[in-house]
Amino acid sequence: MDNPHLWLRLDLANGHHIGPGKIALLEAIRAKGSITAAARHLGMSYRRAWLMVENMNDALREPAVTSAQGGAYGGGTVLTDVGEQIIQIYHSVEGLTLTSAHQELRAIARLGRDRS
Amino acid sequence: MDNPHLWLRLDLANGHHIGPGKIALLEAIRAKGSITAAARHLGMSYRRAWLMVENMNDALREPAVTSAQGGAYGGGTVLTDVGEQIIQIYHSVEGLTLTSAHQELRAIARLGRDRS
Numbered sequence: 001m002d003n004p005h006l007w008l009r010l011d012l013a014n015g016h017h018i019g020p021g022k023i024a025l026l027e028a029i030r031a032k033g034s035i036t037a038a039a040r041h042l043g044m045s046y047r048r049a050w051l052m053v054e055n056m057n058d059a060l061r062e063p064a065v066t067s068a069q070g071g072a073y074g075g076g077t078v079l080t081d082v083g084e085q086i087i088q089i090y091h092s093v094e095g096l097t098l099t100s101a102h103q104e105l106r107a108i109a110r111l112g113r114d115r116s
Numbered sequence: 117m118d119n120p121h122l123w124l125r126l127d128l129a130n131g132h133h134i135g136p137g138k139i140a141l142l143e144a145i146r147a148k149g150s151i152t153a154a155a156r157h158l159g160m161s162y163r164r165a166w167l168m169v170e171n172m173n174d175a176l177r178e179p180a181v182t183s184a185q186g187g188a189y190g191g192g193t194v195l196t197d198v199g200e201q202i203i204q205i206y207h208s209v210e211g212l213t214l215t216s217a218h219q220e221l222r223a224i225a226r227l228g229r230d231r232s
Contacts, residue, residue, distance in 0.1 A: 006209075007133070009123035010221060012228025017123070061229050082227060089224045093122075093217040100216035101209040105126060108205045111198060112128025113177050 006105065008093060016059035023090050025052055026083050029065055033076045053077075122221065124209060132175035139206050141168055142199050145181055149192045 009019035028038035039049035057063040064083035068076040079087075098105065125135035144154035155165035173179040180199035184192040195203075214221065 005127040007125035007127075007135070008213075010224050011121040011123075013225040014228040014231045016228055018224065019123070059229060060227055062227075086224065086227065089220050092220045093213065093224075096217040096220065097124075097209065097213040101212040104205050104208045104212065108126050108134065108202065108209075109129040111176055111178075111202065112130040112132055113175060115130045 006094070006097060008090070008097065010090065010093060012059055014059060016055075018056075018086060018090060022052060022056055023087060025049060026056075026064060026079060026087050029053075029077055030079050030083075030087075033068070033078070035065075035077050038077075122210070122213060124206070124213065126206065126209060128175055130175060132171075134172075134202060134206060138168060138172055139203060141165060142172075142180060142195060142203050145169075145193055146195050146199075146203075149184070149194070151181075151193050154193075 007020055009017045011017055024042060025038060028041045029035060032038045032041055035049050035053060036046055039046045042049070053065050057065060060082060062082045063080055064086055065077055066080050068078040123136055125133045127133055140158060141154060144157045145151060148154045148157055151165050151169060152162055155162045158165070169181050173181060176198060178198045179196055180202055181193055182196050184194040
Protein backbone atom coordinates (compact mmCIF):
# COMPACT_ATOMS: atom_id res chain seq x y z
CA MET A 1 0.00 0.00 0.00
CA ASP A 2 1.13 3.53 -0.74
CA ASN A 3 1.92 5.76 2.16
CA PRO A 4 -1.06 7.82 3.31
CA HIS A 5 -1.53 11.24 1.76
CA LEU A 6 -3.41 14.16 3.08
CA TRP A 7 -4.65 17.52 1.96
CA LEU A 8 -4.50 20.40 4.41
CA ARG A 9 -6.04 23.82 4.38
CA LEU A 10 -4.75 26.17 7.06
CA ASP A 11 -6.64 29.21 8.27
CA LEU A 12 -5.24 32.68 8.65
CA ALA A 13 -6.59 34.55 11.67
CA ASN A 14 -8.72 36.72 9.37
CA GLY A 15 -10.69 33.81 7.88
CA HIS A 16 -8.65 33.44 4.67
CA HIS A 17 -7.09 30.06 3.91
CA ILE A 18 -3.87 28.59 2.57
CA GLY A 19 -4.32 25.24 0.86
CA PRO A 20 -2.35 23.00 -1.48
CA GLY A 21 -3.32 24.98 -4.59
CA LYS A 22 -1.74 28.18 -3.29
CA ILE A 23 1.32 26.31 -2.02
CA ALA A 24 1.81 24.69 -5.45
CA LEU A 25 1.51 28.13 -7.06
CA LEU A 26 4.07 29.69 -4.69
CA GLU A 27 6.46 26.81 -5.37
CA ALA A 28 5.99 27.14 -9.12
CA ILE A 29 6.62 30.91 -8.98
CA ARG A 30 9.79 30.25 -7.00
CA ALA A 31 10.93 27.64 -9.52
CA LYS A 32 9.92 29.46 -12.69
CA GLY A 33 10.44 33.13 -11.80
CA SER A 34 7.16 34.50 -13.14
CA ILE A 35 3.42 34.12 -12.72
CA THR A 36 3.12 33.43 -16.46
CA ALA A 37 5.60 30.54 -16.37
CA ALA A 38 4.18 29.21 -13.09
CA ALA A 39 0.65 29.20 -14.51
CA ARG A 40 1.83 27.35 -17.63
CA HIS A 41 3.70 24.83 -15.47
CA LEU A 42 0.54 24.13 -13.44
CA GLY A 43 -1.77 24.08 -16.46
CA MET A 44 -3.86 27.00 -15.24
CA SER A 45 -4.71 30.28 -16.91
CA TYR A 46 -2.59 33.34 -16.23
CA ARG A 47 -5.71 35.11 -15.02
CA ARG A 48 -6.50 32.41 -12.47
CA ALA A 49 -2.90 32.35 -11.18
CA TRP A 50 -2.81 36.15 -10.99
CA LEU A 51 -6.09 36.23 -9.03
CA MET A 52 -4.77 33.61 -6.59
CA VAL A 53 -1.65 35.73 -6.01
CA GLU A 54 -3.70 38.90 -5.54
CA ASN A 55 -6.07 37.15 -3.16
CA MET A 56 -3.17 35.74 -1.15
CA ASN A 57 -1.29 39.04 -0.97
CA ASP A 58 -4.45 40.90 0.09
CA ALA A 59 -5.03 38.42 2.92
CA LEU A 60 -1.50 38.77 4.35
CA ARG A 61 0.12 41.43 6.49
CA GLU A 62 2.98 41.48 3.98
CA PRO A 63 2.83 40.10 0.43
CA ALA A 64 4.01 36.56 -0.36
CA VAL A 65 4.94 37.42 -3.94
CA THR A 66 6.42 40.58 -5.39
CA SER A 67 7.91 41.96 -8.60
CA ALA A 68 11.61 41.37 -9.18
CA GLN A 69 12.17 44.83 -10.61
CA GLY A 70 15.44 45.60 -12.28
CA GLY A 71 16.30 41.96 -12.79
CA ALA A 72 18.41 40.92 -15.73
CA TYR A 73 15.30 39.90 -17.65
CA GLY A 74 13.45 43.13 -16.95
CA GLY A 75 11.32 41.93 -14.09
CA GLY A 76 9.67 38.67 -13.24
CA THR A 77 8.20 37.61 -9.93
CA VAL A 78 9.84 36.44 -6.72
CA LEU A 79 8.74 35.15 -3.34
CA THR A 80 9.18 37.36 -0.31
CA ASP A 81 10.37 36.08 3.07
CA VAL A 82 6.69 35.69 3.98
CA GLY A 83 6.11 33.58 0.87
CA GLU A 84 9.03 31.34 1.83
CA GLN A 85 7.75 31.09 5.41
CA ILE A 86 4.29 30.02 4.23
CA ILE A 87 5.72 27.17 2.13
CA GLN A 88 7.99 26.04 4.94
CA ILE A 89 5.30 26.13 7.64
CA TYR A 90 2.78 24.36 5.40
CA HIS A 91 5.15 21.46 4.80
CA SER A 92 6.02 21.35 8.51
CA VAL A 93 2.36 20.90 9.36
CA GLU A 94 2.07 18.17 6.72
CA GLY A 95 5.09 16.37 8.13
CA LEU A 96 3.90 16.67 11.72
CA THR A 97 0.49 15.31 10.78
CA LEU A 98 1.90 12.39 8.79
CA THR A 99 4.13 11.50 11.73
CA SER A 100 1.78 12.03 14.65
CA ALA A 101 -1.28 10.50 12.96
CA HIS A 102 0.49 7.78 10.99
CA GLN A 103 -1.56 4.92 12.48
CA GLU A 104 -4.85 6.75 11.99
CA LEU A 105 -4.03 7.69 8.39
CA ARG A 106 -3.19 4.08 7.57
CA ALA A 107 -6.35 2.89 9.32
CA ILE A 108 -8.60 5.17 7.28
CA ALA A 109 -6.75 4.38 4.04
CA ARG A 110 -7.37 0.67 4.63
CA LEU A 111 -11.15 1.21 4.81
CA GLY A 112 -11.11 1.87 1.07
CA ARG A 113 -12.19 -0.81 -1.35
CA ASP A 114 -9.33 -2.16 -3.46
CA ARG A 115 -9.02 -0.82 -6.97
CA SER A 116 -10.48 -3.37 -9.35
CA MET B 117 -6.75 35.41 18.56
CA ASP B 118 -8.96 32.43 17.90
CA ASN B 119 -7.41 29.00 18.03
CA PRO B 120 -6.14 27.80 14.68
CA HIS B 121 -8.47 25.78 12.52
CA LEU B 122 -7.66 23.41 9.79
CA TRP B 123 -9.35 21.49 7.06
CA LEU B 124 -8.19 17.98 6.30
CA ARG B 125 -8.87 15.65 3.44
CA LEU B 126 -7.72 12.08 4.00
CA ASP B 127 -7.06 9.64 1.19
CA LEU B 128 -8.33 6.11 0.98
CA ALA B 129 -5.85 3.67 -0.54
CA ASN B 130 -7.91 3.58 -3.75
CA GLY B 131 -7.64 7.31 -4.46
CA HIS B 132 -10.99 8.36 -3.00
CA HIS B 133 -11.04 10.99 -0.28
CA ILE B 134 -12.77 11.73 3.00
CA GLY B 135 -13.02 15.43 3.80
CA PRO B 136 -14.99 17.67 6.13
CA GLY B 137 -18.09 17.71 3.91
CA LYS B 138 -18.51 13.93 4.12
CA ILE B 139 -17.76 13.93 7.85
CA ALA B 140 -20.40 16.62 8.43
CA LEU B 141 -22.89 14.56 6.41
CA LEU B 142 -22.15 11.36 8.38
CA GLU B 143 -22.56 13.27 11.65
CA ALA B 144 -25.84 14.81 10.47
CA ILE B 145 -27.18 11.38 9.41
CA ARG B 146 -26.24 10.01 12.84
CA ALA B 147 -27.97 12.93 14.58
CA LYS B 148 -31.07 13.14 12.38
CA GLY B 149 -31.67 9.52 11.40
CA SER B 150 -32.25 10.02 7.68
CA ILE B 151 -30.53 11.39 4.59
CA THR B 152 -33.51 13.72 4.02
CA ALA B 153 -33.27 15.27 7.48
CA ALA B 154 -29.46 15.41 7.34
CA ALA B 155 -29.56 17.22 3.98
CA ARG B 156 -32.08 19.72 5.33
CA HIS B 157 -29.94 20.28 8.44
CA LEU B 158 -26.89 21.01 6.27
CA GLY B 159 -28.77 23.15 3.74
CA MET B 160 -27.99 20.86 0.82
CA SER B 161 -30.30 19.13 -1.63
CA TYR B 162 -31.40 15.56 -0.96
CA ARG B 163 -29.90 14.59 -4.31
CA ARG B 164 -26.49 15.99 -3.41
CA ALA B 165 -26.51 14.28 0.00
CA TRP B 166 -27.63 10.99 -1.54
CA LEU B 167 -24.87 11.16 -4.17
CA MET B 168 -22.27 11.83 -1.47
CA VAL B 169 -23.48 8.79 0.47
CA GLU B 170 -23.46 6.59 -2.66
CA ASN B 171 -19.99 7.80 -3.60
CA MET B 172 -18.68 7.13 -0.10
CA ASN B 173 -20.26 3.68 0.18
CA ASP B 174 -18.91 2.71 -3.26
CA ALA B 175 -15.39 3.74 -2.24
CA LEU B 176 -15.38 1.66 0.96
CA ARG B 177 -14.92 -2.06 1.59
CA GLU B 178 -18.09 -1.93 3.69
CA PRO B 179 -20.71 0.82 3.59
CA ALA B 180 -20.61 3.75 6.05
CA VAL B 181 -24.36 4.29 5.93
CA THR B 182 -27.21 1.80 5.64
CA SER B 183 -30.99 1.58 5.85
CA ALA B 184 -32.49 1.09 9.29
CA GLN B 185 -35.11 -1.35 8.08
CA GLY B 186 -37.89 -2.38 10.37
CA GLY B 187 -37.35 0.51 12.77
CA ALA B 188 -40.23 1.91 14.76
CA TYR B 189 -40.67 4.69 12.19
CA GLY B 190 -40.57 2.42 9.19
CA GLY B 191 -36.94 2.82 8.21
CA GLY B 192 -34.56 5.75 8.15
CA THR B 193 -30.81 5.67 7.78
CA VAL B 194 -28.09 4.72 10.25
CA LEU B 195 -24.32 4.67 10.36
CA THR B 196 -22.52 1.34 10.29
CA ASP B 197 -19.49 0.55 12.43
CA VAL B 198 -17.36 1.69 9.50
CA GLY B 199 -19.21 5.02 9.40
CA GLU B 200 -18.56 5.48 13.12
CA GLN B 201 -14.89 4.55 12.67
CA ILE B 202 -14.45 7.10 9.89
CA ILE B 203 -15.82 9.93 12.04
CA GLN B 204 -13.68 8.89 15.01
CA ILE B 205 -10.46 8.52 13.00
CA TYR B 206 -11.01 11.81 11.18
CA HIS B 207 -11.36 13.72 14.46
CA SER B 208 -8.33 11.89 15.88
CA VAL B 209 -6.23 13.11 12.96
CA GLU B 210 -7.55 16.65 13.47
CA GLY B 211 -6.70 16.51 17.17
CA LEU B 212 -3.22 15.08 16.57
CA THR B 213 -2.49 17.77 13.98
CA LEU B 214 -3.74 20.61 16.18
CA THR B 215 -1.59 19.33 19.05
CA SER B 216 1.59 18.37 17.19
CA ALA B 217 1.60 21.42 14.90
CA HIS B 218 0.21 23.97 17.33
CA GLN B 219 3.13 26.39 17.00
CA GLU B 220 3.17 26.17 13.22
CA LEU B 221 -0.60 26.69 12.94
CA ARG B 222 -0.40 29.77 15.15
CA ALA B 223 2.57 31.06 13.15
CA ILE B 224 0.74 30.81 9.83
CA ALA B 225 -2.47 32.25 11.28
CA ARG B 226 -0.52 35.31 12.45
CA LEU B 227 0.69 36.05 8.91
CA GLY B 228 -2.86 37.12 8.05
CA ARG B 229 -3.79 40.78 7.88
CA ASP B 230 -6.14 41.86 10.69
CA ARG B 231 -9.79 42.13 9.83
CA SER B 232 -10.60 45.81 9.34
